[in-house]
Each structure stands twice: as structure tokens, then as C-alpha cells.
Amino acid sequence: MTSNRIAYTGFVAFVSVVLTLVVVNLVQGNPEPTAGGTAENADGESVFRLDDVAEHNHAGSCWKVINGVVYDLTEYLPNHPTEEEVFTRWCGKEATSAWLDKGNGRPHSPRAAARLEDYRIGVLEGGAPAPAPVETADSATQPATGDDRLGRMLLGLAPGNYLDGTYRGNFIDRGLIQVSLQFRLEGGRIKGMSYRHLFYRDEDYLKMDSSAELYPVLRQYQQITERLEGEPMEAIFRLYEPENVVDDIDGYTGATLRGAKVISAFRDGLNRGVYSW
Amino acid sequence: MTLRKYPGDLLLLGLFLLPVVVVAPALPWGSQGWLYSLAELAGVFALSAFLLAGMLSARVPGMDPWFGGLVRLWTIHRWLGFSAFMLVMVHALLLALATLPMSLGTSVATLFPPLSHWEVWVGWAAFLTMLVFIAPTLGFIGTLHYQNWKRLHLLSAPALVLALVHTMMLSATAWVWWLLSALALAAIAWRKLLSPRLARQPYVVDGIDQLARDVVELRLRPKGKGIRWQAGQFVYLTPMDSSLVAGYREEHPYTIASGSRDDELKIGIKAVGDATRALLDIKPGAEVRIEGPYGTFFENAALAQKGDSLPGEPRKQLWLAGGIGITPFVSGARDRVGNGAVQAPDTCLFYLANRPERAYYLDELVRIAEACDGFEVHTHYMNEHGVITRDYLAERCPDFAEWDIYLCGPPGMINHLQTLLRQEGVPAHRIHTEAFDFL
Numbered sequence: 001m002t003s004n005r006i007a008y009t010g011f012v013a014f015v016s017v018v019l020t021l022v023v024v025n026l027v028q029g030n031p032e033p034t035a036g037g038t039a040e041n042a043d044g045e046s047v048f049r050l051d052d053v054a055e056h057n058h059a060g061s062c063w064k065v066i067n068g069v070v071y072d073l074t075e076y077l078p079n080h081p082t083e084e085e086v087f088t089r090w091c092g093k094e095a096t097s098a099w100l101d102k103g104n105g106r107p108h109s110p111r112a113a114a115r116l117e118d119y120r121i122g123v124l125e126g127g128a129p130a131p132a133p134v135e136t137a138d139s140a141t142q143p144a145t146g147d148d149r150l151g152r153m154l155l156g157l158a159p160g161n162y163l164d165g166t167y168r169g170n171f172i173d174r175g176l177i178q179v180s181l182q183f184r185l186e187g188g189r190i191k192g193m194s195y196r197h198l199f200y201r202d203e204d205y206l207k208m209d210s211s212a213e214l215y216p217v218l219r220q221y222q223q224i225t226e227r228l229e230g231e232p233m234e235a236i237f238r239l240y241e242p243e244n245v246v247d248d249i250d251g252y253t254g255a256t257l258r259g260a261k262v263i264s265a266f267r268d269g270l271n272r273g274v275y276s277w
Numbered sequence: 278m279t280l281r282k283y284p285g286d287l288l289l290l291g292l293f294l295l296p297v298v299v300v301a302p303a304l305p306w307g308s309q310g311w312l313y314s315l316a317e318l319a320g321v322f323a324l325s326a327f328l329l330a331g332m333l334s335a336r337v338p339g340m341d342p343w344f345g346g347l348v349r350l351w352t353i354h355r356w357l358g359f360s361a362f363m364l365v366m367v368h369a370l371l372l373a374l375a376t377l378p379m380s381l382g383t384s385v386a387t388l389f390p391p392l393s394h395w396e397v398w399v400g401w402a403a404f405l406t407m408l409v410f411i412a413p414t415l416g417f418i419g420t421l422h423y424q425n426w427k428r429l430h431l432l433s434a435p436a437l438v439l440a441l442v443h444t445m446m447l448s449a450t451a452w453v454w455w456l457l458s459a460l461a462l463a464a465i466a467w468r469k470l471l472s473p474r475l476a477r478q479p480y481v482v483d484g485i486d487q488l489a490r491d492v493v494e495l496r497l498r499p500k501g502k503g504i505r506w507q508a509g510q511f512v513y514l515t516p517m518d519s520s521l522v523a524g525y526r527e528e529h530p531y532t533i534a535s536g537s538r539d540d541e542l543k544i545g546i547k548a549v550g551d552a553t554r555a556l557l558d559i560k561p562g563a564e565v566r567i568e569g570p571y572g573t574f575f576e577n578a579a580l581a582q583k584g585d586s587l588p589g590e591p592r593k594q595l596w597l598a599g600g601i602g603i604t605p606f607v608s609g610a611r612d613r614v615g616n617g618a619v620q621a622p623d624t625c626l627f628y629l630a631n632r633p634e635r636a637y638y639l640d641e642l643v644r645i646a647e648a649c650d651g652f653e654v655h656t657h658y659m660n661e662h663g664v665i666t667r668d669y670l671a672e673r674c675p676d677f678a679e680w681d682i683y684l685c686g687p688p689g690m691i692n693h694l695q696t697l698l699r700q701e702g703v704p705a706h707r708i709h710t711e712a713f714d715f716l
Binding site for chain 1: 355356359362363366369370373379380381382383384385388389408411415416417
């Protein structure tokens, strides 16, 4: 019967193809396992090949290689400040270049580097030996990050007794109030910081619509209040390098933010003393 | 197999497509996933075909006409098994291909992963088990003794279970597989465990008529209620006589030779293998079990009796019989005797044999022809006339190409006659044949 011949031919072809795959793979001397990437290096860390990483190339499972380290950034994706596509186009890839240049010639912040380590799942096989977490590498040159000794020193230069209570302060320039804010101190920690007025070059930021061109800058100002919540008061001096505190949003980098105005308004509030108890 | 449609076909098609309809939308058809999805789909089709083949093995008496008779049912069963086997290989190859762009290692690891991915290895076990039982069926290693082949074919049950485990572990939509597998395993359980007790009717051998050196007719009397049958149907007969040289408790299909209103069930048997040869020596009083009837050989006749026939006169019938293939026509001819006044279509029977001694039943057929109007019997002896020709037929039945034509006989004869009839312009739907030589 014809079907018998077809079945036999098909079976022989099948066995041939499978054997060819297996033998060629053996001859290539590919001792590596497997899509699972179960190998480990001497440090007990998983070793992946770029092939393995390449499978996780979408928003549902997004791995990236940065400086020889493999990160599973799937869960971080919703928190990334840019358009999703900016983030996902690097999924499954060697993304060090994108890490070092966000598209504006600037690297990601040390703050971002610190968060990145939470997502580390292994190293790339044959890649450069994984560098120590980027955070420590950078911290020597960036003393303001996560190290508020400088802040304490600055407050020490202008000592005062900062009682618990609500403070209000302003930054005034060229005859106009640009930043006006309110915050509480509780045990020396910043609580409930909010803006009462944000104004610059004819733009009243607090009345800005979310479609406005400069709206991302307002978001960055708001990130300042979110991220200083509960921090010791000297953390305000981190804003001398605002890119360490806020994210880049829609092409507005943290570095362009005038964090010094917020510091100034904050210290104005401290100098004025408690506004209300 | 004719292309005629039967109500059961729709049921089969529905069951076959159900898993695909359920599974396909959930597959990752996106830019890079289509090959992988195709691979999965091949697996889904393979299991569907496999499960359906399992269901069709039930062979419940009375249900086969829904599918155009048991022979057609077995033909579908065989095609489903063949398709499942081919599709499983496509499934594995496409999986390997889908992962090949990543690397050869990944591709090989997809087919042969670490043992911790045991569900993949269960899939391989299912394929190898399938290979063992299907290889003799598809003629990879010659032909096996019928009973050995049949026992080996039982491996389909464990293969089915392995394939199900493989699929269930990797599939998100288990319910559809539970449904189909319940049907398939129930069918196998019915066939192998229940039907031998529930569906086989006890009969006693009343007498044995020797028709030729190697041909007998068994006359059987039911011990209980017995079965009802139509002319041209067949039964599975299981001898319960342990003194037989071979074939004790083995079931084989045989055509019924008695008319549908006869009290006795008569079965024409020609020695073609161990079991049939041994059956020639069965003694009166021995017990046999009968399961059936099956088949729809004279399907038009059956339809006509239900008042479902074509308008006008029933079409005349040309019967072409060779060797033991005369049996269904003996049944049809005997039917006319008992039938009395009920009109039967004009019929012309050609009995094709090598020589007169091999034309068993001929005397009785001639007697019937003399007694019944509209029924003629002609003989054609190969040794005398050579291979039968259209002229030989046309001389005796000038307009035979307009008739309904029924064929039963050895494969060589069937092939020759089908070619001849097609050259005469007889459409396939008017040529009826039901060869169960592979059952």
C-alpha cells in the first residue's frame, strides 16, 4: 500500500534528521546544557549563554546583559520611566551600551545601578568577569549618593535646632517666587513634603496639564517629594545631583532638574523655623 | 472507500477539530513563535487522530452503518493511525526547527532535554511504543501472524496513556483531552474487556456442509436470542472448542450466507490461515460465539426497505462474485426465496471461478434463479474463457453499465473489474465493494 511506503520513508527521514542534529551537535563539542542554563560558576552563580538570554526577549520575560551580568528585569519593567518600547527593545540582548548611554549621552544613575542589582540572576558565559556591582564602583566618585556625610557637614556649617513641626520655605529669584514648599520634620526626618508653588519662565507648573511639554519636569519634582519621604533631613543635599534621586522622563534627564532650588527653599523653611505645630 | 458522506463523518470531524479549536488561539503565533506554534499544533492533531483511532476501535454492533460500514470504519481508523504516526514525527521535527535559530545545542536540548524534563521523555516513550505496534501494521517489518499482530496492537493503549501524560503536563487546556481520552479509553475497554462478555452471543454448531475441499458452510443455532442480520453482512466468530488445532478463542470475521429471515445462521468459510483451516474440522455440537452483525454491503437494498430509495423503479443490480466472495450473494439470493412477494430489483449474478469444481453454491444459486423472476445466474470460468471482458458481460446483460454493481472476491479480481467498469463509465458511487481482507 502507498501509505505504508510513505510512512516508512517518513520514518527513515525522521530518524535521519534527528540523528543528524544529535551527531552534529556532538561533533561541535557543545558540552553545554540546555536552554535551562543550569550551569553554575565557582561562585555558585548561574552561567547563561547569550542564546539563553535571547529567549527572554519580550515584555513577558525580559532578560538583559549589562557588563557581563544577566538581569531579569521583567518585574521592573512597569517602573521604568520611559516608554515601554524604549525598555523592551533591549530585552534578550547585550544592553551595556544602552546602560551607559540612555540616548542622551549620559549613563544611568548610580541609584538605578543600585536597583539593578536586585534583578541579578547570573552571569554571561565567557563574558568579562562580572564586575562588582556598579554601585560600589561609582560610589567613590559620587559621595552624595546614599552617603549623607556631606549633608550632615553642610548642616553643621549652619547649625540650628530643628524642632518637630511643619515648615514652609521659598526660593525667590529675580523678584519671583519660583519654589514654595511645605514639609514636616518628625525626629529629624522629612515627612509630607509638598509644593505650594512652582513657577519658572511664565509656566505655573502646578496648574500644568498632563499633556504639557514640561509636565515630565513636574513629575520629576514630585518624585523628589516621594523619594525624600521619611529620609533624614540631610538627604535634601542629594538634590545637588538630582539625577541620583529622580528618573529620566520623556527625554528630560534628572541632571537638568534644578535641585538646588528645592534645597534653597527647604533651607529657607528651616531658617524661618516652625510654621505650625 | 467511497467518497459518500455519512452522518458519523461529521461527528468524527467535530471531535478531531475540537482540540485544535480549543488550543490554537492560545498559542504564541507572534513573529518568532509561529514555527513553534505549528509544531505544537502538529502534536495536537497527532493526539486527536490517535484518540479518534482509539474510539473507532470500539466496533459496537449496529453503530458502524453511521460511518458507512465496519470496513469503511476500519479504513478511517487506519488512516487516523497513519496520520498520528506521521504528525508525531512532524511535531518533533518542527520543535527542533523552531529552536534551531537559537543554537544547535538548544535545538537538540529541546528534543532531548535533561531528565528532569521528564514529560518530554514520556512523549518519546509514547512514540517508541507507537512505533512498536504500528511498524508491523504499516509493513515496516513484514507481516505478523494475525493474532500476534492483534496482541501487539494492544500496545496502543499504553502508548495512548503516555501520549496523554506528555500532553497534559505541557498543555494548559486539559479538559478537552480528558474528554477525548475518556471516550477513547472507554472504547478500548469496551472492545477488549466488556464486549467479549456482553456482545458475543453463544451459538451451537448444528451441522457442517462440505462445499469443496477447503470450503465449508457452518450451520449455527443460537443458544439464546441470537442476532438479527441483513443480507451481505458479516460477523466475528470465536470458536469455544479447545480441541481445535488452532484458533481456539480467536475471533475472525466471516460473511453470513443465510438470508435475513432464515432461522439458522449460516457462515461460509474458506481455509486461508491456521484458524480458518482448523475451523473446517469443527464438530457438530461445538460452541461458538458470534458478535455482530457488521457491514453495509447491500446498503441500497437496506435503504430501499426503509422507503428511502430513489424515485421510480429500483435500479437493476449486477453482482460479480469470485471465490469465497460468493457468500454475501448467496445470502442475497436466499433472501429472495424467503421474500416471496416483496419486490426485489432485477439482478444478474456472474459467478467468476477458475473451473466448475470451484463454483461452490452454484447448484443452489441456479435453483433460486429458476424459481425467482428477475434473478439470473451466469458463470465465467477463467480456465475456459480467460480473464472476464466487458463483451462477456454485455452479451448477457447489455445495459449493465447503468446498473448498481456489487463486487466481492479476491483483490486481483476486484482491481480488474473496477478498471473495466470505470472504462465503461460506471461512476464510483454505483460500484459497491466491501473487502475485509485486512480486518
